[in-house]
Amino acid sequence: EKSESKGKNINDPYANEPKRNPILIPSSQKPFNAEPPPLLLPEKFLTPNDLFFVRNHLPVPVVDPKSYKLEIGIGDKSKSKLTLNDLKKKFKKVSTTSVVQCAGNRRSEMTKIKTVKGLNWNNAAISNAEWSGATLNDVLLASGIDLDKCSHDHINDILIAYEMNGADIPRDHGYPIRVIIPGIVGARQVKWLNRIYLSKEESTCHWQRKDYKGFNSSIDWHNVNFDTSVAIQQLPVTSAVCEPADGSEIEPGSEDVTVKGYAWSGGGRGIIRVDVSADGGKTWTTAELEPTNQNPYKTWAWTLWEATVPLPENHGGKAEIVCKAIDVSYNVQPDSVEGIWNLRGCLSNAWHRIHIKIPAE
Amino acid sequence: EKSESKGKNINDPYANEPKRNPILIPSSQKPFNAEPPPLLLPEKFLTPNDLFFVRNHLPVPVVDPKSYKLEIGIGDKSKSKLTLNDLKKKFKKVSTTSVVQCAGNRRSEMTKIKTVKGLNWNNAAISNAEWSGATLNDVLLASGIDLDKCSHDHINDILIAYEMNGADIPRDHGYPIRVIIPGIVGARQVKWLNRIYLSKEESTCHWQRKDYKGFNSSIDWHNVNFDTSVAIQQLPVTSAVCEPADGSEIEPGSEDVTVKGYAWSGGGRGIIRVDVSADGGKTWTTAELEPTNQNPYKTWAWTLWEATVPLPENHGGKAEIVCKAIDVSYNVQPDSVEGIWNLRGCLSNAWHRIHIKIPAE
Ligand SMILES: [Mo]
Ligand SMILES: [Mo]
Numbered sequence: 001e002k003s004e005s006k007g008k009n010i011n012d013p014y015a016n017e018p019k020r021n022p023i024l025i026p027s028s029q030k031p032f033n034a035e036p037p038p039l040l041l042p043e044k045f046l047t048p049n050d051l052f053f054v055r056n057h058l059p060v061p062v063v064d065p066k067s068y069k070l071e072i073g074i075g076d077k078s079k080s081k082l083t084l085n086d087l088k089k090k091f092k093k094v095s096t097t098s099v100v101q102c103a104g105n106r107r108s109e110m111t112k113i114k115t116v117k118g119l120n121w122n123n124a125a126i127s128n129a130e131w132s133g134a135t136l137n138d139v140l141l142a143s144g145i146d147l148d149k150c151s152h153d154h155i156n157d158i159l160i161a162y163e164m165n166g167a168d169i170p171r172d173h174g175y176p177i178r179v180i181i182p183g184i185v186g187a188r189q190v191k192w193l194n195r196i197y198l199s200k201e202e203s204t205c206h207w208q209r210k211d212y213k214g215f216n217s218s219i220d221w222h223n224v225n226f227d228t229s230v231a232i233q234q235l236p237v238t239s240a241v242c243e244p245a246d247g248s249e250i251e252p253g254s255e256d257v258t259v260k261g262y263a264w265s266g267g268g269r270g271i272i273r274v275d276v277s278a279d280g281g282k283t284w285t286t287a288e289l290e291p292t293n294q295n296p297y298k299t300w301a302w303t304l305w306e307a308t309v310p311l312p313e314n315h316g317g318k319a320e321i322v323c324k325a326i327d328v329s330y331n332v333q334p335d336s337v338e339g340i341w342n343l344r345g346c347l348s349n350a351w352h353r354i355h356i357k358i359p360a361e
Numbered sequence: 362e363k364s365e366s367k368g369k370n371i372n373d374p375y376a377n378e379p380k381r382n383p384i385l386i387p388s389s390q391k392p393f394n395a396e397p398p399p400l401l402l403p404e405k406f407l408t409p410n411d412l413f414f415v416r417n418h419l420p421v422p423v424v425d426p427k428s429y430k431l432e433i434g435i436g437d438k439s440k441s442k443l444t445l446n447d448l449k450k451k452f453k454k455v456s457t458t459s460v461v462q463c464a465g466n467r468r469s470e471m472t473k474i475k476t477v478k479g480l481n482w483n484n485a486a487i488s489n490a491e492w493s494g495a496t497l498n499d500v501l502l503a504s505g506i507d508l509d510k511c512s513h514d515h516i517n518d519i520l521i522a523y524e525m526n527g528a529d530i531p532r533d534h535g536y537p538i539r540v541i542i543p544g545i546v547g548a549r550q551v552k553w554l555n556r557i558y559l560s561k562e563e564s565t566c567h568w569q570r571k572d573y574k575g576f577n578s579s580i581d582w583h584n585v586n587f588d589t590s591v592a593i594q595q596l597p598v599t600s601a602v603c604e605p606a607d608g609s610e611i612e613p614g615s616e617d618v619t620v621k622g623y624a625w626s627g628g629g630r631g632i633i634r635v636d637v638s639a640d641g642g643k644t645w646t647t648a649e650l651e652p653t654n655q656n657p658y659k660t661w662a663w664t665l666w667e668a669t670v671p672l673p674e675n676h677g678g679k680a681e682i683v684c685k686a687i688d689v690s691y692n693v694q695p696d697s698v699e700g701i702w703n704l705r706g707c708l709s710n711a712w713h714r715i716h717i718k719i720p721a722e
Contacts, residue, residue, distance in 0.1 A: 214633075214634070214687065214691055216634070216636045216645040216647060217645060218644045218645045218646070219647075228647075229633070229634070230633040230634075230657075230689065232691060233689070233690075234689065234690035234691070235690065235691065236690055236691045236692040236693065237692065266690050266691075267628075267630075267690050269628075272575075272590070272591040273575070273577070273590070273591075275577045281700070283579045284577040284578060284579045285579070286577060286580075286589070324700070326575065328591065328594070328595065329594075329595035329596065329597055329627050329628050329692075330575055330593060330595070330596065330597045330627075330708050331597040331598065331690075331692040332597065332695050332700070332701055333695070334693050334695050334696055335695055335696040335697050335700045336696050339642070339685070339693070339696045339712070340693055347691050351700070
């Protein structure tokens with residue numbers, strides 16, 4: 001990717017940002033955060049790299065692949081340093097198709113009830129790609145660390161990734177190396193990865209200890225204590241309507257509406273059903289799911305869905321479309337945003353609702 | 362346990378039922394199904410054997426421990442037969458504290474909306490015990506079957522159990538042998554276990570294929586197709602208020618109320634928070650949890666909780682108590698029963714609500 005730095009203020013820490021697809025919808029410019037138009041999401045199982053949602057906390061680092069090193073250690077002891085070439089040549093290349101979702105995806109629905117802190121994401125701070133790289137297990141083994149007896153169920157599924165959909169990982173997504181931990185919130189899938197240190201103690205990083213945690217809706221900034229909650233790791237079951245677009249008009253005189261979207265659950269839990277309503281949640285149609293061949297307990301990729309739903313007879317020119325997904329553990333999405341509202345606007349996975357207009361013929 | 366058969370009709374298939382604690386509240390007599398008084402549940406972390414909820418589909422079999430055999434096989438090939446003595450003496454004894462919950466626990470809340478098929482359980486078709494026995498893994502290994510490479514994450518945690526809270530498993534609970542599969546619905550934790558046959562195909566048993574599955578609330582008996590849904594295995598996150606009792610009076614003039622209950626989630630997912638409300642769900646208090654030392658991804662036992670919640674100032678002599686639990690994957694309970702209603706009344710895990718009276722002083 002070309003840098004846009006030429007002619008820019010060299011004192012601007014954002015002078016070396018990568019070039020981006022102008023179709024992306026920014027939620028902030030510096031740092032750059034953006035989501036694709038929701039309509040595009042269910043069109044492709046693998047989100048193209050230039051449409052993948054972007055979540056940055058700071059300027060995008062400029063990393064020289066020739067001098068890049070990944071340091072492995074335990075406690076305060078460094079065990080080894082691996083070059084990009086080491087990672088690509090010394091280990092088996094493994095590919096996994098896996099979702100990355102921001103903890104704050106769909107935060108804008110919480111903002112409507114009461115102000116929250118965070119980027120005002122719509123429903124597209126989520127994307128799905130095929131990632132390739134070495135497994136964490138293999139990389140650690142080469143440094144003399146055997147995780148085989150580790151209690152983490154999915155330890156074998158973690159990738160030290162250098163490719164995204166068959167290409168070098170773009171700078172916005174972690175060039176040259178990011179960690180992919182399937183089933184886990186995006187915040188932990190560190191980009192521009194420099195160091196892996198194993199520790200008995202939870203990372204003291206701000207984002208692990210003092211942010212990205214859930215609280216009940218009676219907790220506000222004057223009484224919150226981040227030490228009393230648990231870091232968001234696996235995410236709860238979610239789904240969203242992507243087509244038709246919220247507020248759009250469908251074909252005049254329609255008697256039904258075709259609805260498309262995504263569904264996904266954390267921890268590898270497969271999606272077993274998506275229910276879609278065109279009457280605000282009174283009656284439900286079961287959607288067709290695609291694909292259906294993922295391991296039900298290692299469903300790292302999303303499930304796209306489509307349903308043709310009858311419109312209510314006396315719709316009066318408008319309808320409320322609702323969707324909700326159920327995962328293999330029969331976890332469901334909560335009915336309302338009110339019940340899960342939290343001061344950081346994370347974990348916004350209530351039934352997703354959009355409104356459409358149906359002009360008379 | 363003594364049989365009550367003396368003097369009874371020998372043609373009655375229920376002539377040999379075990380003696381039961383009369384404090385149990387039956388949901389049916391023949392077969393016998395019963396739950397303990399909810400008030401007693403949070404009093405003890407381990408539910409005493411004679412208070413443990415009872416779920417039978419048929420008369421309780423009379424099994425002679427001397428002639429008992431457990432048959433192990435693959436496909437249509439028998440591999441070995443183990444006596445009770447084999448199971449107790451040839452394998453390491455392992456103990457696990459694990460919840461058993463009926464798929465229909467809290468079904469009565471669904472019945473109130475629209476008739477469902479099944480026992481009209483209140484909120485105590487769930488109990489927690491320490492189970493001891495041989496591991497399934499060890500038993501299969503002795504028959505030449507190595508499950509170490511099996512894709513089931515928790516395969517090592519399954520017990521061929523012969524003890525419940527340190528005593529022989531009572532007849533109502535599977536004497537002499539039941540299987541304990543932590544994190545899974547009670548229906549799969551087969552009592553009076555006779556045979557374990559490994560198969561590539563899902564069991565064709567009625568209860569696996571034609572019952573205990575979820576559907577959306579628009580599916581009724583005239584349009585249901587059990588082949589289109591997935592067997593209930595891991596259960597979703599749940600919690601319930603056990604104290605005070607629903608409909609009871611608390612101390613006159615109280616300004617707050619102490620609320621106790623249980624919380625649990627399937628698949629070993631630990632409970633990270635329970636929220637309790639005394640104003641119908643408008644404001645929430647975070648409960649104290651006990652115990653807090655379970656592995657967050659192998660939390661097989663339940664979590665008991667307690668909260669002292671302020672009563673609304675203008676309560677007018679009554680209050681609606683509500684609880685909801687959140688698991689380590691941040692899955693939440695749905696707000697309302699309406700959204701999860703299903704024709705079999707399974708998976709009833711909405712926010713739990715009870716009503717109390719607060720007499721004036
Ligand atoms: Mo995020
Ligand atoms: Mo059950």
